[in-house]
Amino acid sequence: MARIPDEVIGRLKREVSVERLAEARGVKLKRHGEDLIGLCPFHEDHSPSLVISPKNLWNCLGACRRGGDVMEWVMRAEGVSFRHAVELLRNEIPLAARPAGAVLKTSTVPKLPLLFGPTAGDQAVLQIVVSYYHETLKETPQAQQYLIKRGLGSPEMVKQFRLGYSNRTLTFRVPESGSSSRCWGALI
Template identity: 55%
Template structure:
C-alpha cells in the first residue's frame, strides 16, 4: 500500500475546518476563552463542557475524562473508530482538489454519445407541431 504524502496530510489538516467537523457530529460549540470554543465531549459523559476547539490552530482537546485531542484526522479516527489511513482517505475524498492530486483517476463517462436525430429544420418542426404540413 502506498504511503500517503506528507503534503496531502498537511493540506487536510489545514483545509478541513475542525469547527465544522465537530458541529456535524452534533456537538454544540460556544465561544469562550478568547478565540477558543467549548462544547460537551461526545466521548464520555460530559456534564460541563470540557471539549476545547481552537479554530486558529485547527486542534481539539478534551480537558475531562478523555484527556485526549488532536487534529481533524484524530477526530475522525476517534469518532468513527477507524485507522489513520482510513481517516485520511475519508477526509481527502471530501476535498475534490486533494482527491485529484492524490493520483486517483478522473472518472469519465463510458456511455457513448448518441447522434443528434433531429435538427432544427422543417422536419423537426413538423414533428413538434403536427398541424403544420
C-alpha cells in the first residue's frame, strides 16, 4: 500500500478542527482559559476531563487517559486504523475541515440510511465461506509460505483472525437452488 504523503497528514492536522469533531459527537465544550473542556465521549464521565488545546490537540485527564491529534480522535471514535482515519477525514468528514465561520458551499443532505441489512441467512453463508477459506489455507502449503514470507504466518494469528485462502474452488460447493442461493451469488 502506498504511503500517505506527509503533506496530506499535515493539511488534515491544520484544517480539521478537533473542536468540531468533538461537537459532532455531542460533546458540549466550555472555555477554560485558552483551552476548551468537556465530558470525554470515550468513557463514562461525570466531570469534564476532556481538554482541547489551541494547538488542535486533545487530551483526556480522566479514566481513558488518551489524547492526540485529529487522526487519533477519529481512530478512537470510529475504531479504525490510521490509514482509514485519514480516508474518513479526507472523504467523509469534509465539514469538520472547514473553519467555524466558513460559508458552506457543498450539500448538507445527509446520507440515506440502508433500506435493508444483511439477513441471518446472509450471515450464515458468510460464516460458511469464512470457514471454507480458513480450512483451504490450512491445507495449502503455498499459501502458508506466502503468509510466513509476509510476516503473517503465526498459527495463533491465522486462528484468531480466521485468515483464509481462495483457490477458486468455492464455486464447486455452491448449492444449485434454495433460499440461500441469493446469498451465495453475492459472495462469488
